[in-house]
Amino acid sequence: MAAIHDLIFALAVFASLLLRHAKGDGFLLLNYYQETCPNLEEIVSDATADILAIDVTLAPSLLRLFFHDCFVRGCEGSVLLNSTASNEAEKDAEPNLTLAGFPEIDLVKARVEEQCPGVVSCADILALVARDSVAQVGGPNYLVPLGRRDGVVSYASEAIANLPSPSFDLTHLVNNFASKGLDLLDLLVLSAAHTIGFAHCASFSNRLYNFSATSYTDPSLDPHYAKILQAKCPPNQDFDGNPMDYITPVVFDHYYFNLVSSNKGLFQSDAALLNDPLLMQYIETHKTNVSDYLSFFEDFGVSMLKMGSIQVLTGNEGEIRKICSLVNT
Ligand code: HEM
Structure with missing residues (x-):
């Protein structure tokens, strides 16, 4: 099974470099911000280290935040949006009430904005922070292709419909993951x-x-x-x-x-x-x-690369949010 995964890894990196995503006009690229924010990975990694130095238990929380983002509308930052007077957002759905790390994502975004204003999406910041959190507590430092754009809607009902429950049996889990293009x-x-x-x-x-x-x-x-x-x-x-x-x-x-x-x-x-x-x-x-x-x-x-590519917005889709919890006005 590992050999097949190696092959998938090579193909997935290749695909991420070359192929268009089904919904988007653009690509996810390893060097997406090379011109516009060349120090991005360092800024995010340093900010994550500062956060974990204060509370290392935020590493799992920040990883889970990315999973809950990607499984609902794809990896486009909708989990970060606040509810409004007329809309209950994903964040306030029952399975998301145990999420943590929202203020920390705001902090990383603020650090990125200082050096690269208006350029880097919250969705990409979340993908990088999740990777750095894993790597900084002993896990793999895998590659993260970038270029995601931020969505502008977030519905609590979609979080309930899309997130797997801890009481799911194998069939429900397999079907839930398959619906996101993820295998066994x-x-x-x-x-x-x-x-x-x-x-x-x-x-x-x-x-x-x-x-x-x-x-x-x-x-x-x-x-x-x-x-x-x-x-x-x-x-x-x-x-x-x-x-x-x-x-x-x-x-x-x-x-x-x-x-x-x-x-x-x-x-x-x-x-x-x-x-x-x-x-x-x-x-x-x-x-x-x-x-x-x-x-x-x-x-x-490999699997994080696949999960991080679910229904991404690229090209002219969505926006680059100024503040991760709010859509731009
Ligand atoms: C397979 C389906 C999954 C189910 C049913 C599931 C369910 C859960 C539940 C119920 C919790 C505890 C929430 C709480 O009581 O506070 C949790 C925590 C967590 N999950 Fe999952 N999860 C799944 C998959 C994933 C995936 C794919 C990831 C990331 C790649 C992930 C990462 C985490 C992490 C890191 C925590 C700890 C969060 C913290 O300490 O703040 N889970 N998960």
Whole structure:
């Protein structure tokens, strides 16, 4: 499966350099801002480092923000827009109420604007900050083609319709990812982003109490781990500090595969990945072997490149927002 992914990687980079996106007039390019903002990557990387130096737990939040942007209307910054008197935006939809990192994106945008006013989209800034967040907590420093433009609409209803639920089974997950042009391996390696970050009890407490008519706790969850989680999450009490990878919660590594393999993935959506034989094989190989774990980093970069290309706006579409939370007037 890794060899196929290598080939896809080469083709995806090639495609990103040469091919038109279905909806746009333009391209995503690795050197898109070479003339207009040559120091962009350095500015964003430095700003991200400053943010993570104050609070490293924002690394997972900033990565998740990009995922939630791309899955709703594509990677065009709609998740960053505020609601208005007449419209409830994505940001205020239920699955997005646990997002964090919005002020930090504003901060990076302000730093970019100081040096390159009116040139760089919020969508591209989000793509770069997500990559730098991953890289700065030990993950891969994958390439990010640029040239996305910012959308001008954002609907809460679309976030609810498009974002996968943590209680999804494998079929729902596969269909959801397929609707975004992402395949089975993308589903697995992108889910492995759960090697960093924290969750609210509410995101998995259905697995701990009255799970089904036949089983009080989710049988796909390790019973000893279920007890630990019950102690942290008593019924009807929420708490937002549950690490998804309790061994190294803010190091981007391969421990996610260890956890899922031993039935300690936090969400049903993590556990569901074991139900496919090919995915199970990938999980088993990548949980121990260092060279295979490095191939996970490569696979993650490929899948992020694919996710980062979903329905992008290019050319004359959309706009370059001045402030990431507001459309230009
Ligand atoms: C496969 C479907 C997925 C589901 C069902 C899912 C669901 C969730 C849920 C419920 C949380 C916890 C929210 C909370 O309780 O605060 C979470 C956290 C997180 N997710 Fe996912 N996720 C999925 C895929 C992804 C992908 C594709 C990425 C990125 C590539 C990602 C990155 C993260 C990160 C980094 C966090 C931690 C956020 C933080 O600490 O602030 N997830 N996810």
